[in-house]
Amino acid sequence: MATVADLIHGQKGIIKDFSEHLLPIKLLELGCLPGNSVELVQVAPLNDPIYINLSGSHIAIRRSLAELIELDIIEETQAP
Amino acid sequence: MSKNINVALIGNPNTGKTSVFNQLTGLNQKVGNYPGITVEKKEGICKLPRGVKAHILDLPGTYSLNTTSLDESLVVELLLNKNDKDYPDVAVVISDVENLKRNLFLFTQIKDLKIPTILVINMADRMSRKGISLDVAAMEEKLDTKIALVSTRKRQGIDRLKELIADYKNISSAPNLDAKRISPEYFERLQRTFPNEDLYKLWLVITQDVNFMPIEKKRIQDATDFTTKSKEELKKLQHKETVLRYQFINNTLKETYKVDFLAAKGLRGSLDKLLTHKVFGYLIFFVILLTIFQAIFDWSSYPMDFIDEQFAMASEWVKNTLPPGIFTDLLAEGIIAGIGGIVIFIPQIAFLFLFISLLEESGYMSRVVFLMDRLMRPFGLSGKSIVPLISGTACAIPAVMATRTIENWKERLITILVTPFTTCSARLPVYLILIALVIPKGTFLGLSYQALTLMLLYLIGFGMAIFSAMVLNKILKIKSRSLFMVEMPTYRLPLFKNVAYTVLEKTKSFVFGAGKIILAISIVLWFLGSNGYSDDFKNAEHIVSERIEKDGLSTYSKNYIQNNVASYREAALADGMSATVLQDSITVLTEELKERAIAQEISSYKLEHSYIGQAGKAFEPFVKPLGYDWKIGIAVLTSFAAREVFVGTLATIYSVGSDEEETIKNRMAAELDDEGRPLFNLASGISLMLFYAFAMQCMSTLAIVKRETNSWKWPLFQLGFMSVFAYIVALIAYQLLI
Numbered sequence: 001m002a003t004v005a006d007l008i009h010g011q012k013g014i015i016k017d018f019s020e021h022l023l024p025i026k027l028l029e030l031g032c033l034p035g036n037s038v039e040l041v042q043v044a045p046l047n048d049p050i051y052i053n054l055s056g057s058h059i060a061i062r063r064s065l066a067e068l069i070e071l072d073i074i075e076e077t078q079a080p
Numbered sequence: 081m082s083k084n085i086n087v088a089l090i091g092n093p094n095t096g097k098t099s100v101f102n103q104l105t106g107l108n109q110k111v112g113n114y115p116g117i118t119v120e121k122k123e124g125i126c127k128l129p130r131g132v133k134a135h136i137l138d139l140p141g142t143y144s145l146n147t148t149s150l151d152e153s154l155v156v157e158l159l160l161n162k163n164d165k166d167y168p169d170v171a172v173v174i175s176d177v178e179n180l181k182r183n184l185f186l187f188t189q190i191k192d193l194k195i196p197t198i199l200v201i202n203m204a205d206r207m208s209r210k211g212i213s214l215d216v217a218a219m220e221e222k223l224d225t226k227i228a229l230v231s232t233r234k235r236q237g238i239d240r241l242k243e244l245i246a247d248y249k250n251i252s253s254a255p256n257l258d259a260k261r262i263s264p265e266y267f268e269r270l271q272r273t274f275p276n277e278d279l280y281k282l283w284l285v286i287t288q289d290v291n292f293m294p295i296e297k298k299r300i301q302d303a304t305d306f307t308t309k310s311k312e313e314l315k316k317l318q319h320k321e322t323v324l325r326y327q328f329i330n331n332t333l334k335e336t337y338k339v340d341f342l343a344a345k346g347l348r349g350s351l352d353k354l355l356t357h358k359v360f361g362y363l364i365f366f367v368i369l370l371t372i373f374q375a376i377f378d379w380s381s382y383p384m385d386f387i388d389e390q391f392a393m394a395s396e397w398v399k400n401t402l403p404p405g406i407f408t409d410l411l412a413e414g415i416i417a418g419i420g421g422i423v424i425f426i427p428q429i430a431f432l433f434l435f436i437s438l439l440e441e442s443g444y445m446s447r448v449v450f451l452m453d454r455l456m457r458p459f460g461l462s463g464k465s466i467v468p469l470i471s472g473t474a475c476a477i478p479a480v481m482a483t484r485t486i487e488n489w490k491e492r493l494i495t496i497l498v499t500p501f502t503t504c505s506a507r508l509p510v511y512l513i514l515i516a517l518v519i520p521k522g523t524f525l526g527l528s529y530q531a532l533t534l535m536l537l538y539l540i541g542f543g544m545a546i547f548s549a550m551v552l553n554k555i556l557k558i559k560s561r562s563l564f565m566v567e568m569p570t571y572r573l574p575l576f577k578n579v580a581y582t583v584l585e586k587t588k589s590f591v592f593g594a595g596k597i598i599l600a601i602s603i604v605l606w607f608l609g610s611n612g613y614s615d616d617f618k619n620a621e622h623i624v625s626e627r628i629e630k631d632g633l634s635t636y637s638k639n640y641i642q643n644n645v646a647s648y649r650e651a652a653l654a655d656g657m658s659a660t661v662l663q664d665s666i667t668v669l670t671e672e673l674k675e676r677a678i679a680q681e682i683s684s685y686k687l688e689h690s691y692i693g694q695a696g697k698a699f700e701p702f703v704k705p706l707g708y709d710w711k712i713g714i715a716v717l718t719s720f721a722a723r724e725v726f727v728g729t730l731a732t733i734y735s736v737g738s739d740e741e742e743t744i745k746n747r748m749a750a751e752l753d754d755e756g757r758p759l760f761n762l763a764s765g766i767s768l769m770l771f772y773a774f775a776m777q778c779m780s781t782l783a784i785v786k787r788e789t790n791s792w793k794w795p796l797f798q799l800g801f802m803s804v805f806a807y808i809v810a811l812i813a814y815q816l817l818i
């Protein structure tokens with residue numbers, strides 16, 4: 001199962017499900033809900049944290065948190 | 081006239097709450113493009129149409145009413161307490177047009193508390209760039225509220241907002257979401273137990289982890305006929321609440337909010353690629369830091385030399401023009417010298433604030449947080465700790481307050497404890513004058529030794545902060561789960577007005593804040609330095625003349641005469657003066673200089689036997705091993721009130737102890753120790769700099785740490801640890817170098 005942590009640069013995914021009891025409510029409130037899209041914008045040096053576009057909000061979160069969010073990766077759209 | 085309307089400005093971080101506040105009230109609170117600029121309540125008064133007045137409250141940003149950090153909980157605390165004097169008659173939710181969906185989440189929560197709520201959609205000026213179009217009327221209908229479309233940059237929409245506030249009685253206070261939909265069964269029971277209370281408010285009290293309302297919470301737990309749910313079950317319900325709210329919001333926005341992505345343009349993508357790049361990201365950050373040092377050290381030296389001379393001249397002018405007497409002495413030796421010791425640093429302080437303010441206003445600060453988080457974590461710090469550590473280079477007080485945005489208590493505490501190690505602007509005066517005195521002028525790879533030393537001192541401060549964080553991380557046994565999350569704001573061109581205002585305001589408060597302490601200390605020191613009770617003090621003239629007759633002049637005086645004569649001879653020879661005339665005038669000059677030297681020796685003998693001299697001598701044994709004489713000892717001691725007092729104190733002591741008007745620096749350079757070597761030499765200079773780098777010498781910081789940690793334990797720990805450490809390091813440095 002892919003998670004937000006598995007995204008590569010510029011890749012997008014649709015949130016499917018997450019470990020509900022682990023994920024802080026705060027993240028949900030920012031729009032981290034099933035059906036919403038996530039795009040990986042940048043990865044920090046040393047691979048952590050990651051910078052994502054969560055249905056319009058640009059935020060950085062740590063990898064450990066990203067691993068809790070499961071998603072369906074949208075296969076390669078046409079290169080921009 | 082009835083009482084003022086209470087208005088609270090609420091919204092997500094960085095949506096422009098403070099900008100709206102400033103426009104409503106005409107005040108100038110700090111604005112910056114970093115989520116978490118405002119961490120305290122700020123209030124102001126706004127005049128509304130028809131002679132009504134409103135009391136406006138600016139609050140820290142929050143993403144929702146579920147709070148995870150201290151600054152956010154302020155908002156919840158206020159909204160849940162109807163008895164608070166600031167409890168709003170009307171809430172104004174400020175949202176950012178680019179992030180409307182997320183912003184509305186908070187809006188619906190506040191509306192559900194049955195407070196009349198106005199929606200401000202800010203940053204309207206960015207709509208066309210981003211291809212956004214809105215149907216305000218339809219949105220008002222759906223959200224059951226009134227909307228003001230505002231751009232604080234363009235000063236649009238503020239009048240409409242004022243109208244809406246004045247007319248707040250006509251704003252609906254009906255909720256957006258019926259709380260019972262979250263869990264009919266649970267909320268029915270809750271309602272039955274507390275029939276007269278607001279359900280959503282009860283729900284917030286139950287679910288909040290923050291312990292700001294223990295009594296309320298206990299009341300619910302104690303209600304015998306009501307059993308609350310387990311943490312997991314509650315969380316499930318919160319989850320459901322979130323989904324319901326977003327359903328409502330999506331529904332609202334579907335028909336009223338359109339984005340044409342093709343029309344949208346922005347710098348974000350390309351700039352982020354560069355600024356957060358694995359290599360270039362750090363490189364750019366490093367170059368920015370280097371530029372700041374260059375500015376502080378190099379560019380500001382011109383205005384500084386100018387100021388130094390002006391003060392020496394002013395002091396001399398006062399002495400020559402005003403009738404001699406105790407008041408003139410106080411003015412020239414105490415006050416002007418002391419104030420000069422602080423005014424001289426204005427250019428540097430201003431540069432420092434300028435850069436920090438630019439970093440914040442442009443949106444770059446969040447990128448630095450992103451770059452640094454992984455590197456900071458092994459030390460028990462968070463990426464967000466970098467903001468206090470950087471702004472700590474200006475002053476530790478706002479820096480300690482800026483830690484409020486750190487969600488994890490342990491990371492926050494460690495950041496608070498180590499922040500005072502970063503080189504704050506109050507240390508700068510001490511460093512600069514010592515560097516100018518003891519570090520040679522040469523260059524290394526195009527950088528001057530002096531600039532390099534300064535840079536090294538900053539690195540030492542920063543390194544020490546990191547190192548002690550690591551130690552504290554090992555020692556402190558605090559368990560707390562962390563949720564690190566930082567928003568990356570869009571890049572913005574810094575607004576000249578905002579930056580200029582911040583620089584002006586901060587510099588002013590530095591000068592006046594420090595000025596007050598320095599003035600008071602200067603006057604006290606001057607008094608203690610010009611008076612004494614011992615016979616030695618009273619018979620100074622006699623004793624000194626006798627000693628000179630017996631042993632001749634002191635080394636200091638001999639040097640003084642020699643140097644002056646030498647430079648006179650050089651100048652005269654260059655002018656082409658004949659040898660005989662030269663010989664005669666030198667004889668006259670030497671006589672004159674000798675007289676002055678004697679007067680000076682009397683003054684310094686007096687100083688040594690004045691109150692301050694005796695106190696200093698008593699203290700001297702403690703600082704002698706570090707290479708300081710009693711005068712420096714006094715300066716170190718008074719610096720425990722505030723570091724920047726150091727230079728002012730020395731300036732005052734030296735002007736009392738001498739008859740010449742000279743710049744502070746020259747006077748310090750001329751001081752000799754018992755063996756006739758310069759008192760400020762490499763060993764004692766380095767020892768002093770290290771002492772100032774590590775010692776906790778700032779009352780205000782201690783007070784703020786007490787406030788932010790809510791106990792005396794931490795500030796006292798800081799004071800003890802830092803001062804002892806500073807003493808030991810300074811001792812080792814001096815003994816090795818001497």
Ligand SMILES: Nc1nc2c(ncn2[C@@H]2O[C@H](COP(=O)(O)OP(=O)(O)OP(=O)(O)O)[C@@H](O)[C@H]2O)c(=O)[nH]1
Binds near residue numbers: 094098118202232
């Ligand atoms: N383009 C544009 N920028 C704005 C507008 N209003 C505010 N800003 C900018 O948005 C940034 C944030 O403004 P603040 O007023 O500090 O926001 P805040 O909501 O008080 O932020 P916090 O106190 O950190 O929660 C600053 O860089 C402002 O210059 C606007 O109408 N248009």
Ligand SMILES: [Mg+2]
Binds near residue numbers: 097098110111118140
């Ligand atoms: Mg603010």
